[in-house]
Amino acid sequence: MITLVFLSSALFLGWSMGANDAANIFGTAVGSRMLKFITAATLAGVFIVIGSTVGGGATETLSKLGSVNVLAGAFGVTLASAITVAIMTKLGLPVSSSQAIIGGIIGWNIYVGQPTEMRLVTKIASTWLINPLLAMIFAFVLFFIVRTLFNRSRIHLLRRDSVTRVGLIVIGAFGAYNLGANGISSVMGVFVHSNPFPAINYGVISLSAQQVLFFVGGFAIAMGVITYSRKVMMTVGSDIYRLSPVGALIVVMSVSMVLFLFSSRSLHDFLISHNLPALPLVPISSSQASVGSVIGVALAKKGRNINLRALGRISIGWLSTPLTAVVITVAILFLLDHILGVNLIA
Amino acid sequence: MKLKVLFGQSKKLEKKIENYFIRIMDSVLIFQEGVNDYLDGNLADIPKHAAEISKIKEEAAKKRREIEEFLYTEMLIPDARGDVLELLESMGKISEKSSKILGNLAIEKPDLTGKLRHHFQKLTRLSVYCIDELKNSSIAYFTNISAVKSYNKKVYFYENEVDKVEEEIKKVVFATEKIARLSHRMQIRYFAEKIAELSDMSERVADNLSIYVIKQSI
Numbered sequence: 001m002i003t004l005v006f007l008s009s010a011l012f013l014g015w016s017m018g019a020n021d022a023a024n025i026f027g028t029a030v031g032s033r034m035l036k037f038i039t040a041a042t043l044a045g046v047f048i049v050i051g052s053t054v055g056g057g058a059t060e061t062l063s064k065l066g067s068v069n070v071l072a073g074a075f076g077v078t079l080a081s082a083i084t085v086a087i088m089t090k091l092g093l094p095v096s097s098s099q100a101i102i103g104g105i106i107g108w109n110i111y112v113g114q115p116t117e118m119r120l121v122t123k124i125a126s127t128w129l130i131n132p133l134l135a136m137i138f139a140f141v142l143f144f145i146v147r148t149l150f151n152r153s154r155i156h157l158l159r160r161d162s163v164t165r166v167g168l169i170v171i172g173a174f175g176a177y178n179l180g181a182n183g184i185s186s187v188m189g190v191f192v193h194s195n196p197f198p199a200i201n202y203g204v205i206s207l208s209a210q211q212v213l214f215f216v217g218g219f220a221i222a223m224g225v226i227t228y229s230r231k232v233m234m235t236v237g238s239d240i241y242r243l244s245p246v247g248a249l250i251v252v253m254s255v256s257m258v259l260f261l262f263s264s265r266s267l268h269d270f271l272i273s274h275n276l277p278a279l280p281l282v283p284i285s286s287s288q289a290s291v292g293s294v295i296g297v298a299l300a301k302k303g304r305n306i307n308l309r310a311l312g313r314i315s316i317g318w319l320s321t322p323l324t325a326v327v328i329t330v331a332i333l334f335l336l337d338h339i340l341g342v343n344l345i346a
Numbered sequence: 347m348k349l350k351v352l353f354g355q356s357k358k359l360e361k362k363i364e365n366y367f368i369r370i371m372d373s374v375l376i377f378q379e380g381v382n383d384y385l386d387g388n389l390a391d392i393p394k395h396a397a398e399i400s401k402i403k404e405e406a407a408k409k410r411r412e413i414e415e416f417l418y419t420e421m422l423i424p425d426a427r428g429d430v431l432e433l434l435e436s437m438g439k440i441s442e443k444s445s446k447i448l449g450n451l452a453i454e455k456p457d458l459t460g461k462l463r464h465h466f467q468k469l470t471r472l473s474v475y476c477i478d479e480l481k482n483s484s485i486a487y488f489t490n491i492s493a494v495k496s497y498n499k500k501v502y503f504y505e506n507e508v509d510k511v512e513e514e515i516k517k518v519v520f521a522t523e524k525i526a527r528l529s530h531r532m533q534i535r536y537f538a539e540k541i542a543e544l545s546d547m548s549e550r551v552a553d554n555l556s557i558y559v560i561k562q563s564i
Binding site: 032033034036151154156157158159161162244245301 | 356357359360363421422423424425426430487488489490491492561562563
């Protein structure tokens with residue numbers, strides 16, 4: 001019971017991530033009525049759970065940043081992150097759960113007197129810039145590739161519609177998988193060192209303790225998608241630039257690729273083994289990848305009608321989100337430690 | 347399985363849309379034949395032509411409703427659905443207009459002999475060319491969007507030529523001594539304007555097509 005209470009903050013964080021971030025994958029498809037919400041939500045839910053359970057490559061970097069080895073501490077960190085997300089959303093400020101959790105871990109380090117590796121912080125912070133930039137470049141390049149393909153193939157408008165629809169489903173599923181694989185480290189990453197779950201083995205289904213933990217987190221994200229993402233999906237896409245269904249497909253491709261680059265352990269190892277530059281495996285904001293991608297498409301279309309304020313808002317989030325999370329984490333840990341008398345030392 | 351059905355159904359619909367434009371063009375060609383028959387004095391064949399156009403019109407309207415229903419029930423091309431339906435409707439209106447003109451010719455029987463016969467033949471021929479290019483442009487919108495621009499250019503060219511012939515007819519009608527009554531002069535002018543309206547309508551549809559193309563650019 002107490003485990004469930006401690007995990008509730010992570011489940012809430014996962015739920016809110018699902019409610020908000022699934023729109024970065026399926027929002028444009030649902031908003032432009034290329035896919036029904038129920039189809040998108042089911043696909044997203046299933047593949048997020050699979051991605052969360054099988055993936056989770058970005059967790060290691062979070063562990064290096066700070067080891068939260070007490071269940072109550074992990075609860076405090078995720079609760080602070082969830083509160084940060086809620087406050088920032090309420091204030092209408094851009095927010096990313098991944099940045100909030102990083103702020104939370106730094107807050108934990110400060111509170112327990114653990115040193116924070118500044119090189120790692122810089123590395124993580126650099127991904128906040130790389131993420132939307134990379135997404136923008138991918139979308140820009142993909143735009144010309146897709147346009148050339150469609151123009152050369154002289155595909156019928158109706159068939160193009162069917163191809164786009166199938167593309168949105170297939171790539172959307174890939175994107176949802178990567179959203180789960182990348183995002184789960186923000187939701188459950190801090191619980192890895194205080195994981196309350198045992199490994200399970202039911203013959204065909206065999207999951208390690210960490211996979212069980214991530215499965216639970218993935219389920220919370222999926223619930224967020226199914227119960228609360230419809231409204232966000234219906235409104236997403238038109239904030240920065242109005243997209244056509246093919247434009248939406250390009251954005252989904254680009255976001256999925258960026259999420260994949262930042263969460264695939266096998267790709268990371270492959271690049272390293274071939275002496276190629278690899279990106280750090282860290283949880284990133286799919287919203288920022290989505291904004292970068294939409295701007296990439298808009299730039300490829302000569303950049304008219306772009307709402308550039310969205311870019312300025314992202315950079316505000318780079319500072320305000322982790323800082324707020326640090327402050328709230330320290331406050332919550334103080335409350336748990338000194339007022340409620342919860343033990344925060346392993 | 348659902349995907350196979352979806353692709354199969356959309357293939358059927360592609361054929362249906364193309365057939366729709368071809369049938370509209372058929373009705374316009376019958377209209378041309380009817381006008382030529384009238385100018386040659388074969389008035390007996392005109393009701394037959396009008397009936398043929400009428401039949402095609404009904405068939406096209408039925409086809410258009412089927413296309414509309416399919417697009418909505420299968421949630422196809424949500425971003426272009428409205429444009430496609432507007433295009434089909436506009437093409438249908440051109441056919442309807444040509445049928446009306448032919449019907450009125452048979453009822454009012456204006457005197458289009460002598461020099462006017464040649465002018466009206468030319469006016470009708472150019473208007474039909476204009477509509478034919480519009481049909482090509484409309485089909486290209488679905489199959490080869492980059493070709494729409496060049497077909498539209500031809501639509502504009504023929505529309506311009508039609509305007510010139512229309513003006514020429516007016517000049518002839520109001521300059522000649524052979525037509526004694528003003529009402530007859532005005533009647534001939536009315537038919538010249540009505541036939542020229544077909545190309546004006548085509549020009550408007552071509553303008554809309556250019557906008558649909560911009561909207562479809564990915």
